[in-house]
Amino acid sequence: MHCLRYALTAPGDICQILLSMSRSSAIITIGNEILLGRTLNTNLAWLASELALAGVPVTYAIVVQDQREQILQALQDTWGKYDIVITTGGLGPTPDDITKASIAEYFGKELQFDPDVWDNVQMLFSRRNMPAPESNRSQALVPAGFTALHNELGTAPGLCHQEGKRVFFALQGVPTEMRHIYTRHIQPMLPALYPEARRITQKTLHSFGISESALAELFYVSDISPQVNLAWLPQTGRVDLRFYGEDEPAVKQAVRSACEKIGHLIWGEDDDTPADALYRCLKDKGLSLAVAESCTGGLIQAYLTEVAGISDVFRGGVVAYHNDVKTGLLDVTSEVVIREGAVCGEVARQMAIGVRQALNSDVSIAITGIAGPAGGSPEKPVGLVWFAYCVYDKVFVEKAVFNGDRAGIRHKAAEMAILKLTRLLKEGTL
Amino acid sequence: MHCLRYALTAPGDICQILLSMSRSSAIITIGNEILLGRTLNTNLAWLASELALAGVPVTYAIVVQDQREQILQALQDTWGKYDIVITTGGLGPTPDDITKASIAEYFGKELQFDPDVWDNVQMLFSRRNMPAPESNRSQALVPAGFTALHNELGTAPGLCHQEGKRVFFALQGVPTEMRHIYTRHIQPMLPALYPEARRITQKTLHSFGISESALAELFYVSDISPQVNLAWLPQTGRVDLRFYGEDEPAVKQAVRSACEKIGHLIWGEDDDTPADALYRCLKDKGLSLAVAESCTGGLIQAYLTEVAGISDVFRGGVVAYHNDVKTGLLDVTSEVVIREGAVCGEVARQMAIGVRQALNSDVSIAITGIAGPAGGSPEKPVGLVWFAYCVYDKVFVEKAVFNGDRAGIRHKAAEMAILKLTRLLKEGTL
Numbered sequence: 001m002h003c004l005r006y007a008l009t010a011p012g013d014i015c016q017i018l019l020s021m022s023r024s025s026a027i028i029t030i031g032n033e034i035l036l037g038r039t040l041n042t043n044l045a046w047l048a049s050e051l052a053l054a055g056v057p058v059t060y061a062i063v064v065q066d067q068r069e070q071i072l073q074a075l076q077d078t079w080g081k082y083d084i085v086i087t088t089g090g091l092g093p094t095p096d097d098i099t100k101a102s103i104a105e106y107f108g109k110e111l112q113f114d115p116d117v118w119d120n121v122q123m124l125f126s127r128r129n130m131p132a133p134e135s136n137r138s139q140a141l142v143p144a145g146f147t148a149l150h151n152e153l154g155t156a157p158g159l160c161h162q163e164g165k166r167v168f169f170a171l172q173g174v175p176t177e178m179r180h181i182y183t184r185h186i187q188p189m190l191p192a193l194y195p196e197a198r199r200i201t202q203k204t205l206h207s208f209g210i211s212e213s214a215l216a217e218l219f220y221v222s223d224i225s226p227q228v229n230l231a232w233l234p235q236t237g238r239v240d241l242r243f244y245g246e247d248e249p250a251v252k253q254a255v256r257s258a259c260e261k262i263g264h265l266i267w268g269e270d271d272d273t274p275a276d277a278l279y280r281c282l283k284d285k286g287l288s289l290a291v292a293e294s295c296t297g298g299l300i301q302a303y304l305t306e307v308a309g310i311s312d313v314f315r316g317g318v319v320a321y322h323n324d325v326k327t328g329l330l331d332v333t334s335e336v337v338i339r340e341g342a343v344c345g346e347v348a349r350q351m352a353i354g355v356r357q358a359l360n361s362d363v364s365i366a367i368t369g370i371a372g373p374a375g376g377s378p379e380k381p382v383g384l385v386w387f388a389y390c391v392y393d394k395v396f397v398e399k400a401v402f403n404g405d406r407a408g409i410r411h412k413a414a415e416m417a418i419l420k421l422t423r424l425l426k427e428g429t430l
Numbered sequence: 431m432h433c434l435r436y437a438l439t440a441p442g443d444i445c446q447i448l449l450s451m452s453r454s455s456a457i458i459t460i461g462n463e464i465l466l467g468r469t470l471n472t473n474l475a476w477l478a479s480e481l482a483l484a485g486v487p488v489t490y491a492i493v494v495q496d497q498r499e500q501i502l503q504a505l506q507d508t509w510g511k512y513d514i515v516i517t518t519g520g521l522g523p524t525p526d527d528i529t530k531a532s533i534a535e536y537f538g539k540e541l542q543f544d545p546d547v548w549d550n551v552q553m554l555f556s557r558r559n560m561p562a563p564e565s566n567r568s569q570a571l572v573p574a575g576f577t578a579l580h581n582e583l584g585t586a587p588g589l590c591h592q593e594g595k596r597v598f599f600a601l602q603g604v605p606t607e608m609r610h611i612y613t614r615h616i617q618p619m620l621p622a623l624y625p626e627a628r629r630i631t632q633k634t635l636h637s638f639g640i641s642e643s644a645l646a647e648l649f650y651v652s653d654i655s656p657q658v659n660l661a662w663l664p665q666t667g668r669v670d671l672r673f674y675g676e677d678e679p680a681v682k683q684a685v686r687s688a689c690e691k692i693g694h695l696i697w698g699e700d701d702d703t704p705a706d707a708l709y710r711c712l713k714d715k716g717l718s719l720a721v722a723e724s725c726t727g728g729l730i731q732a733y734l735t736e737v738a739g740i741s742d743v744f745r746g747g748v749v750a751y752h753n754d755v756k757t758g759l760l761d762v763t764s765e766v767v768i769r770e771g772a773v774c775g776e777v778a779r780q781m782a783i784g785v786r787q788a789l790n791s792d793v794s795i796a797i798t799g800i801a802g803p804a805g806g807s808p809e810k811p812v813g814l815v816w817f818a819y820c821v822y823d824k825v826f827v828e829k830a831v832f833n834g835d836r837a838g839i840r841h842k843a844a845e846m847a848i849l850k851l852t853r854l855l856k857e858g859t860l
Contacts, residue, residue, distance in 0.1 A: 034474075034475075034478070034491075035478055035487065035488045035489060035490075035491060036478055036479065036482045036487065036488070037474070037475045037476060037477070037478030037479025037480070037482060037488075038475075038479070039475070040470050040471070040472060040475050041470070041471050041474065041475075042470060044464075044467070044471065044493070045464075045467040045468075045469070045470050045471075046467060047467070048464070048465055048466055048467030049466065049467025049468070050467070052466050052467060057465065057466065058465045058466070058467075059465060059495055059500075060465075060492075060493070060494060060495075060500070061464075061465060061492065061493035062490075062491070062492050062493075063474070063490070063491035063492075064490060065489055065490075070489075070490070077507075291749070293728075296732075296735075297731050297732055297734065297735025297736075297740075297744075298723075298728035298729065298730070298731030298732040298734075298735060298747070298749070299728065299732040299735070300728070301727050301728030301731075301732075301749045302726075302727055302728040302729040302731075302732040304727065304728075305726075305727025305728060305729070305749075305751065305801075305840075306836070306837065306840075308802070308803055308804065308836055309804070310727075310751075311751055311752070314727075314751050314752075315751060315752040315754065315755055316748065316749040316750050316751040316752055316755040316759075317728070317748070317749045318746065318747070318748055318749070318759075319721070319728070319731045319735075319746040319747045319748070319749070320746050321735065321740075321741055321744050321745060321746040322741070322744075322745040322746055322789075324745065324789075324790065325745055325746040325789055328788075328789070328790070329748075329759070329788060329789070358758075358759060359752075359754075359755055359758070359759070360754065360758070371735075372738070373738055374738065374739075406736070406738055407736065410735075410736075
């Protein structure tokens with residue numbers, strides 16, 4: 001079967017392409033709180049992802065203390081060896097922020113007062129109706145010959161120093177400021193600086209309701225250009241397909257041809273969440289939704305209401321944790337609860353019907369299950385979840401058993417419920 | 431005011447203590463997926479936190495590719511310079527896992543077959559009713575003179591090599607396996623290896639309903655031993671107090687004296703969540719809870735039901751996103767919605783009363799607000815949230831305005847609602 005090679009393609013393959021590129025970056029993270037395990041190094045992950053797409057992947061990263069000797073050593077280990085060297089952190093005005101002084105020392109430059117930076121500091125303080133403290137004057141010191149990168153979000157500017165094709169940047173440790181400086185100042189200069197850099201185009205499609213192998217039988221390698229790489233990324237209840245390569249038109253063409261062939265199995269792309277997909281689908285069809293939750297305890301509705309604008313389609317719901325709430329607000333019959341327990345298909349069915357009626361919605365989701373860690377039995381193990389979906393007066397009921405801990409079971413069940421209703425609506429099954 | 435020095439103590443101070451210790455560790459993270467920004471380096475954060483408490487803090491960390499030269503260089507940069515050097519990642523059986531071969535090369539050791547490790551591999555496969563593939567025999571290869579650290583959770587053992595007081599460990603990249611090996615094999619050996627290492631004891635208390643400065647006037651520096659350090663960590667709507675130091679009895683005594691003085695303002699410690707605190711409080715008092723949510727859309731209830739056992743006290747609730755649900759299920763009067771809009775104190779009050787009656791609970795929370803990004807006005811800006819709490823037939827209503835984006839506003843509002851009810855119940859205000 002000629003799709004097998006692709007079905008076996010490890011997502012690691014993109015690594016090999018990226019990390020064999022001619023240009024490369026190094027990141028120096030400066031911060032005691034990372035070395036003490038207080039803070040996750042999200043700046044590294046974000047910068048690494050951006051630089052990989054720009055064709056200048058990070059091939060080396062160091063984390064050092066807020067300490068002169070370690071910063072000097074890190075600069076020595078990287079500057080001249082990588083095309084781009086970036087430090088993050090330690091640019092603030094307090095005494096433990098020694099990054100700027102250490103950089104000036106390493107490059108043998110004096111710190112000079114930059115009036116434009118000081119203007120920005122004063123402007124930021126005046127917005128808060130405060131005079132800029134004199135201690136903040138240090139923010140306006142810039143190593144001679146370095147460019148200060150204007151920071152709209154904070155008082156510390158980014159710093160840039162270029163020698164031929166090699167560039168050094170000092171960025172803030174605060175993630176929003178760091179991203180702002182990268183996006184505004186660094187990203188735009190890279191194409192001109194490295195015109196030969198092999199920029200990667202990538203697009204991820206999210207599929208549902210089909211296994212990796214079944215999907216691979218519908219969508220063949222031969223359907224896409226050899227210029228395009230495809231990684232299959234299976235997750236619980238869904239498979240993601242990531243298309244990537246250096247040839248942007250070829251990647252776009254591959255995505256289009258995938259959408260033509262298996263578009264009915266695709267619910268979203270890139271950063272779409274399941275809730276985004278259901279929102280779009282309900283809005284397209286002009287349908288309103290209500291939700292009844294037991295084991296997920298509000299999580300489905302919390303995911304849905306992350307979407308700004310969901311009030312167009314989402315009426316609300318009931319968290320029926322105690323059985324009295326199932327029978328009282330949702331008209332579940334006590335007989336079935338007594339006979340079969342709260343976790344069964346019939347209770348899910350009655351919850352879905354009940355919440356649709358109580359909230360006067362077009363469609364509904366209901367869920368009841370055992371999230372654990374207690375409450376399981378041989379017949380009804382932890383992880384057993386019953387789902388029911390109404391579209392007007394038609395009802396669809398099914399069950400699933402999830403692995404994992406309480407949080408994992410709840411998350412997977414909530415996500416599956418949202419995707420399943422989306423699929424039922426798209427397919428017009430109900 | 432003699433509390434000022436402490437009120438100004440930056441949390442960074444613990445860094446200075448820790449990082450000035452005589453023993454130190456270095457972590458080498460091996461993994462392309464970290465350098466490409468696909469994966470956050472949670473292993474580094476976890477190990478760093480553990481090693482800091484053990485008195486052997488991480489003072490240097492590197493991330494390198496799955497590549498022989500980079501691994502050899504990283505070992506050269508660290509071994510002999512730090513007391514403990516740990517690699518994570520690249521121990522699997524696939525061709526891109528080259529950590530073990532690189533380590534053997536660096537230390538000049540042959541790889542030798544270890545029958546005990548192979549027994550473990552076979553046992554793990556037999557549990558899945560599968561024969562161990564021959565390709566997995568490579569898992570049983572151990573550099574000569576190294577100790578294989580038994581891995582109950584996976585086929586790759588950890589590796590240990592000791593020279594005098596210096597120790598090298600190779601750990602798995604899979605977080606659960608890495609933590610298992612650290613906890614089972616490494617943590618127990620450290621006290622005997624470094625008896626002089628200054629282990630840190632720390633305890634965090636979470637306070638609520640009081641500002642940092644007001645709290646500092648109730649609890650003085652003079653109340654605790656000079657052996658104990660105190661960091662004030664303000665968060666939205668709460669202040670955390672972290673006590674830490676090398677003298678365990680003194681830290682414990684300081685925490686006890688804080689609890690005596692300001693115990694009524696403390697809702698939890700260390701990893702407690704607001705939902706844990708409310709659960710314990712409701713259970714102690716034998717009260718049942720119902721929740722009515724608008725802007726948070728189920729998030730309060732999702733947080734509450736993260737707590738295993740919450741079904742003892744939590745009956746459920748209503749997500750009243752659409753106004754019809756507020757008036758229909760919660761008996762909010764349409765007049766007030768028409769006159770004042772859905773976001774006002776009176777609607778919150780009626781929602782709290784309505785959900786308590788509908789779900790027949792002792793106490794209730796109701797919340798209605800504007801999470802944004804749209805829907806704000808000069809009178810009712812994005813971030814405005816009204817809260818109401820019932821304890822039996824008494825009602826307490828208040829409002830707050832939160833900064834941040836939609837997700838931030840929702841999270842802060844949900845957390846504040848849970849903590850506020852906890853405080854009202856503890857204080858017996860209602």
